[in-house]
Amino acid sequence: MIQAQATDAIAQPESSVVLEANGLTRRFGGLVAVNHVSFTVHPGEIFGLIGPNGAGKTTLFNLVTGLIQPSSGELLHEGEEISRLRPFQIAARGIARTFQNIRLFADLTALENVMIAQHIHTRSGLFTGVMGLPPAPQEERKTYETAHELLNLVGLGDRATEKAKNFAYGDQRRLEIARALALNPNVLLLDEPAAGMNPNEKQQLSDFIRAIRRQFNLTVLLIEHHVPLVMGLCDRIAVLDFGQLIALGDPAEVRDNPAVIEAYLGGE
Numbered sequence: 001m002i003q004a005q006a007t008d009a010i011a012q013p014e015s016s017v018v019l020e021a022n023g024l025t026r027r028f029g030g031l032v033a034v035n036h037v038s039f040t041v042h043p044g045e046i047f048g049l050i051g052p053n054g055a056g057k058t059t060l061f062n063l064v065t066g067l068i069q070p071s072s073g074e075l076l077h078e079g080e081e082i083s084r085l086r087p088f089q090i091a092a093r094g095i096a097r098t099f100q101n102i103r104l105f106a107d108l109t110a111l112e113n114v115m116i117a118q119h120i121h122t123r124s125g126l127f128t129g130v131m132g133l134p135p136a137p138q139e140e141r142k143t144y145e146t147a148h149e150l151l152n153l154v155g156l157g158d159r160a161t162e163k164a165k166n167f168a169y170g171d172q173r174r175l176e177i178a179r180a181l182a183l184n185p186n187v188l189l190l191d192e193p194a195a196g197m198n199p200n201e202k203q204q205l206s207d208f209i210r211a212i213r214r215q216f217n218l219t220v221l222l223i224e225h226h227v228p229l230v231m232g233l234c235d236r237i238a239v240l241d242f243g244q245l246i247a248l249g250d251p252a253e254v255r256d257n258p259a260v261i262e263a264y265l266g267g268e
């Protein structure tokens, strides 16, 4: 993995907003998984999302990426309403993600997994890629080279031809990040990227997220249970509990918030 060149946040005017939720609500039957949640995310931020199991974190990511639609409320990307868009339309706007339950093409190689994602952005398009139709040779060469670069970036460059299913858990998570970066995103959502990683890998991941934020000019939304990682990495942290936003602030504010200590840290 590459190391962070610098750890400071990218300075942005206070007023600029890349992502905005207003009263965002999602019900599943009688359960309100996301309950009237409002927040803004600024360009270049690493924005943490924490909360107990079942708090609604993944549901919030599913709303942002168009996998599900809100019951009410609105969601804006760069000032435009996106909550009625299909997932591929949201991906085309540059919002990419990884999944808590890894979703790779198990029988395809690492390289193929990354190349398929890139086809969304090439002239040949996703349809050609999925159907296995031949794209323009020059374009295919570029896709191939970029995929290799991305695999190198996540530390899997020497394993490009191995099938995804043969990768250890932590390596699959890195491969998912490479695939998300292949969409050339401006917003990257990571759902528990450190799950299954050892302490050393977690520290490397933290440095890596800072480095790609800078290199790709990203805004990052991060769901993570490992509190030291979240506190050390995020510029601001939002805390969900039973679907409600109970705190939002910088790491120190959130850490000292009594409601957060009660809900998330179990009152210890």
Ligand SMILES: Nc1ncnc2c1ncn2[C@@H]1O[C@H](COP(=O)(O)OP(=O)(O)OP(=O)(O)O)[C@@H](O)[C@H]1O
Binding pocket: 028, 031, 033, 051, 052, 053, 054, 055, 056, 057, 058, 059, 060, 100
């Ligand atoms: N498609 C669905 N249908 C019905 N209920 C759902 C659906 N998706 C999520 N839920 C419910 O919504 C609530 C929030 O789930 P969600 O997966 O967003 O929690 P989470 O904060 O990501 O939890 P974890 O930390 O365990 O991943 C849970 O009670 C879950 O069972």
Ligand SMILES: [Mg+2]
Binding pocket: 057, 058, 059, 100
């Ligand atoms: Mg989840």
